[in-house]
Amino acid sequence: MxxxxxxCIVALAxxxxxxxxxxxxxxxxxxxxxxxxxxxxxxxxxxHKETLRDIIAISAEKxxxxxxxxxAELGNLLASSNQMNEALAEYEAEMALYPExxxxxxxxxxxxxxxxxxx
Amino acid sequence: MKKIVGLLVAFVFxxxxxxxxxxxxxxxxxxxxxxxxPVSILVVPAINKSTAADAADLINSTLTIxxxxxxxxxxxxxxxxxxxxxxxxxxxxxxxxxxxxxxxTNFGVDSVLYITINKWDTNYIVIAANVTVxxxxxxxxxxxxxxxxxxxxxIVVDTAGDSTGFILADIVKTAVATALTDYIPxxxxxxxxxxxxxxxxxxxxxxxxxxxxxxxxxxSKEKALNQTE
Numbered sequence: 001m002x003x004x005x006x007x008c009i010v011a012l013a014x015x016x017x018x019x020x021x022x023x024x025x026x027x028x029x030x031x032x033x034x035x036x037x038x039x040x041x042x043x044x045x046x047x048h049k050e051t052l053r054d055i056i057a058i059s060a061e062k063x064x065x066x067x068x069x070x071x072a073e074l075g076n077l078l079a080s081s082n083q084m085n086e087a088l089a090e091y092e093a094e095m096a097l098y099p100e101x102x103x104x105x106x107x108x109x110x111x112x113x114x115x116x117x118x119x
Numbered sequence: 120m121k122k123i124v125g126l127l128v129a130f131v132f133x134x135x136x137x138x139x140x141x142x143x144x145x146x147x148x149x150x151x152x153x154x155x156x157p158v159s160i161l162v163v164p165a166i167n168k169s170t171a172a173d174a175a176d177l178i179n180s181t182l183t184i185x186x187x188x189x190x191x192x193x194x195x196x197x198x199x200x201x202x203x204x205x206x207x208x209x210x211x212x213x214x215x216x217x218x219x220x221x222x223x224t225n226f227g228v229d230s231v232l233y234i235t236i237n238k239w240d241t242n243y244i245v246i247a248a249n250v251t252v253x254x255x256x257x258x259x260x261x262x263x264x265x266x267x268x269x270x271x272x273x274i275v276v277d278t279a280g281d282s283t284g285f286i287l288a289d290i291v292k293t294a295v296a297t298a299l300t301d302y303i304p305x306x307x308x309x310x311x312x313x314x315x316x317x318x319x320x321x322x323x324x325x326x327x328x329x330x331x332x333x334x335x336x337x338x339s340k341e342k343a344l345n346q347t348e
Contacts, residue, residue: 022188022323033197034180034303038173068187068322069195076198100159100192103227108198 018058024067027055049077068098072105079112087112139337143318144330146340147268150318151330155260157230157267158321159192161222164203166211168346169239174302175210176200178236178254181306185314186232190323194226211235223261230267233257235346238273239302247279248293252305255343256313270335271342272313276305316340 019025032048052074059066075090091105149155162182167175179196186193208214211233219231238253253273260267279293316335319326 020184020188022190024188026184030180030184030303030307034177036197037176037180065322067183068192069183072195073197076195076201098192100227100229101194104194104225107225 019062019064022067023064025055025058025062025064026067027051027058029055029067029070045077049074052077066093066097068101069094071097072101076108084113140333141335141337141340142331142333143316143335146316146335146337147318149260149265149267151327155263155265155267156318156321157191157228157258157260159194159228160186160230160232160258161194161199161226161228161261162186162196162232162234163214163222164200164208164211165234165236166215167236167239169236171239171302174236174239177303178234178306181303181310182232182234185307185310186317187322189314189317190320190326192320192322194228199226218264219259219261220264229261231259231261233259235343237271237346239306241278243294247277249275249277249279250302250305251275252302252309254306254309254313255346257343258317266344268317269340269343270313270316271339271346272309274305274309274312 018027028051032044032051036044036048038044052070055070056066056074058064071090071094075087075094078084078090079087088109091109095102095105144151162179165175165178179200183193183196203209215233222228222231233256235255235257236253237255238251241248241250251273253271255271256269257266258268259265279289282289283292316339319329
């Protein structure tokens, strides 16, 4: 009985700790973003991209709203490696979740698609 | 008895005179107005008054989570800071004179967050040492250019640890511990303490219910406004 209670507590704590007070799952966001600022490289970029994908996947799994900016940030990283179609899908997802991002992202998209045509 | 009365008077004096505390609604009435409450926040590059050159950049990695968790849409800081950098703006004082409404057209936001890093440093006092992170936050409406929320927060972390009983060993131990102290977790604590006074935003499940929370130190609210001037 005691063991069962312990298992329940551990399971509960494990399940709850990863969701923030605002109801979001942030994964390793602040760590990989901090590394990316401190030492921008292919490696830190890849690590941050993985964090963003992880946040999107786990949020879907836990039925949580993806936190503000995550889809857009992933879109921006994809755009900078010239994956414009994948980038657009992420930007669309951000605008659907957060209509407040529309003005900003539409400007960003028009700048980036122009940039990729110039190349 | 006299002693108790004296103590009581001192306590009342202390409570009312030294630390005036307001409710969120009293301190930030505009944040409870249907028409003025912002949904989205643009975080512009921080003004760095500290001696650490990289503090303004590093602080960016700590800001999205507390403000988003409090119920606001924070424009992706990584993208925004790149845009500012491309335009040659790397430090907040370069845009300090601009009205917040300038950002409304370009970013489509309804508020702008100005951050000043006042302290990001280490103090050595012979064998003792501490690391201090202090920041001011001012949230301004991009529609009316009026201040919606402001707060000043500082946290000092003692890095000296326990004495070994030998002064020289203590000095070395303290110096090592202090040099290894990471500012980022302290900055996160500073953010969390400041944001606890920010009224919940529209994406927070408890939006509109926190007006009576008595958590705003009036002096800290006013200090933030003086820092950015």
